[in-house]
Each structure stands twice: as C-alpha cells, then as structure tokens.
Amino acid sequence: MVRFKRSKEGEIALIGKSYGKSHLEGVALVFAATSDPELNREIAGDASARGLWCNMATSPELGSFIVPSVVQRGPLTIAISTAG
Numbered sequence: 001m002v003r004f005k006r007s008k009e010g011e012i013a014l015i016g017k018s019y020g021k022s023h024l025e026g027v028a029l030v031f032a033a034t035s036d037p038e039l040n041r042e043i044a045g046d047a048s049a050r051g052l053w054c055n056m057a058t059s060p061e062l063g064s065f066i067v068p069s070v071v072q073r074g075p076l077t078i079a080i081s082t083a084g
Contacts, residue, residue: 021046033057 019039024030030052032043037058044062047054056063060082068081 019043024050024052027052030054031057032063 019034019042024046030043030047032040032047032054034040034043034057040056040058041062044054044056044059048064053065054063055065055067060066066081068079071078071080
C-alpha cells in the first residue's frame with residue numbers, strides 16, 4: 001500500500017514501495033512527477049506500452065496529455081498552459 005504523510009515542516013513524504021510496473025495495473029491516468037527524470041521516463045514508457053494516458057512532469061513532450069488551467073470571470077473564459 002502506498003500512503004502519503006504530511007510532516008511537521010509541511011513537506012509530504014511517500015510511505016510505501018518504490019515504483020514498479022504493477023503500480024499501473026487498474027489505472028486509467030498516470031502522472032510521472034518524481035524528482036528523478038530517468039524514473040519519469042521509465043514510468044511514461046511503461047504507461048505508453050499499456051496504452052495509458054501519462055502526464056510527464058520533467059519532459060512534457062514525452063507525455064500524452066497536459067493539464068491546463070481555466071479561469072472564468074463572468075462571460076470571459078481563459079485557458080492557460082505551460083505546454084506541459
């Protein structure tokens with residue numbers, strides 16, 4: 001089981017196992033957002049091999065979707081993206 005825990009310093013720590021392909025079983029959407037670019041590429045590659053949508057934090061061009069932001073103010077709607 002993978003859990004997250006907030007520390008006293010406000011940081012979030014992962015409590016659980018290291019990444020394995022089995023983490024992709026039964027999921028439809030993947031976010032490869034670790035501090036390790038090589039691991040992110042591995043996750044994105046594994047997701048792609050399974051036909052899963054993957055957002056790639058460190059190399060957006062290797063991902064299959066982006067997460068834009070939408071701001072609505074009355075009749076005005078603006079979509080904002082950093083291209084990744």
